[in-house]
Amino acid sequence: MRIILASASPRRRELLGQIGLAFEVRLSGVEEKAASAEPGAMVCGLSAQKAEAVLAECREPQDVLVIGADTVVVLDGRILGKPSCAEEAARMLEELSGRTHEVYTGVTLLYRPEAGRYTPGEDGSQKNGFRRKTFYEKTKVSFYPVSKEEIALYVNSGECMDKAGAYGIQGLFARYVQGIEGDYNNVVGLPVGRIYQEVKEWLT
Amino acid sequence: MRIILASASPRRRELLGQIGLAFEVRLSGVEEKAASAEPGAMVCGLSAQKAEAVLAECREPQDVLVIGADTVVVLDGRILGKPSCAEEAARMLEELSGRTHEVYTGVTLLYRPEAGRYTPGEDGSQKNGFRRKTFYEKTKVSFYPVSKEEIALYVNSGECMDKAGAYGIQGLFARYVQGIEGDYNNVVGLPVGRIYQEVKEWLT
Numbered sequence: 001m002r003i004i005l006a007s008a009s010p011r012r013r014e015l016l017g018q019i020g021l022a023f024e025v026r027l028s029g030v031e032e033k034a035a036s037a038e039p040g041a042m043v044c045g046l047s048a049q050k051a052e053a054v055l056a057e058c059r060e061p062q063d064v065l066v067i068g069a070d071t072v073v074v075l076d077g078r079i080l081g082k083p084s085c086a087e088e089a090a091r092m093l094e095e096l097s098g099r100t101h102e103v104y105t106g107v108t109l110l111y112r113p114e115a116g117r118y119t120p121g122e123d124g125s126q127k128n129g130f131r132r133k134t135f136y137e138k139t140k141v142s143f144y145p146v147s148k149e150e151i152a153l154y155v156n157s158g159e160c161m162d163k164a165g166a167y168g169i170q171g172l173f174a175r176y177v178q179g180i181e182g183d184y185n186n187v188v189g190l191p192v193g194r195i196y197q198e199v200k201e202w203l204t
Numbered sequence: 205m206r207i208i209l210a211s212a213s214p215r216r217r218e219l220l221g222q223i224g225l226a227f228e229v230r231l232s233g234v235e236e237k238a239a240s241a242e243p244g245a246m247v248c249g250l251s252a253q254k255a256e257a258v259l260a261e262c263r264e265p266q267d268v269l270v271i272g273a274d275t276v277v278v279l280d281g282r283i284l285g286k287p288s289c290a291e292e293a294a295r296m297l298e299e300l301s302g303r304t305h306e307v308y309t310g311v312t313l314l315y316r317p318e319a320g321r322y323t324p325g326e327d328g329s330q331k332n333g334f335r336r337k338t339f340y341e342k343t344k345v346s347f348y349p350v351s352k353e354e355i356a357l358y359v360n361s362g363e364c365m366d367k368a369g370a371y372g373i374q375g376l377f378a379r380y381v382q383g384i385e386g387d388y389n390n391v392v393g394l395p396v397g398r399i400y401q402e403v404k405e406w407l408t
Contacts, residue, residue: 019378139383144397144401169388171222172222175400177387179343179385179387180384181384182383183381183383184384192378192379193381193383194382
């Protein structure tokens, strides 16, 4: 089986490698659109769009497992995505300082058997051994208070720019993390414990 | 100020570097002895012995901050240290499988001002600007069930041998980690968030 990670994130790539799976990265040019404002449904939907777009372009005859994922940060029910500029990053971090927020990562796992072992339905649906799972994991993250000067220094480091909520828990920002409740790797961007548990029966 | 990490652990070294502190590693040949069977008191005591032994050998005139740390895994009130052989590692992991345990890391921070700015007391105590903090952090860790075959494979990987509780949360074993409650880095071996908060006033 060929495992394909449908994400450009170097952090997700590292995590999937960490649990010992051999995989490759593929991206589709398709732009995802959120269909729900509820965080769990939103990240599940976006992860599914990423995985489906990549699977649609898989031309190899052997069986493939495509993994799509999407992460958002939620504070008081409001979704914080990736900051568009340094000012927005600083604003996000000021809001998160000294408080507890939630990180949602949605995951979609699509398994397509090898060619000849399934028949695509006339309506485009795929049956006969085709498998699909979508879920999300939620982790609570508590920050120590972070001063304006500390935020300015951190934003200056550049670490925050491509990350939901404007921080990387696995980087310099660990200085300000008091604790979490849930899966740590989910905050980094991929709940590899849950993923492994979900796919291990497919791997054998 | 010179920062000295009194630990041989490559994981602790990595974590302290991650939060952006410049430091060096020094070890003392002194063998620590646990003075308490209560996990919190035990790791605090052992971390203090490590830091004190290294500070006692510091000969430089400038001010130094020595960081000592000790980590244990606790299941049902019983302390699991580092496994002495593959069989013991497998036994530990069988006990931890499908359950929640606790990881305690004790930390001692010793700050000695530059020479001439303090006077050692006649009884060996150090006053006049000498500072000391000892604390521990506790993190709960929940594992998915791990089969005997999975444990055998993991033990075979060698990853478990120098680690309290016979697993590395930051390695392959992430496959089996359902979630945690508390500081993740505390499980890896050094609660760098808490350490940074405790020493930041000393750094300026």
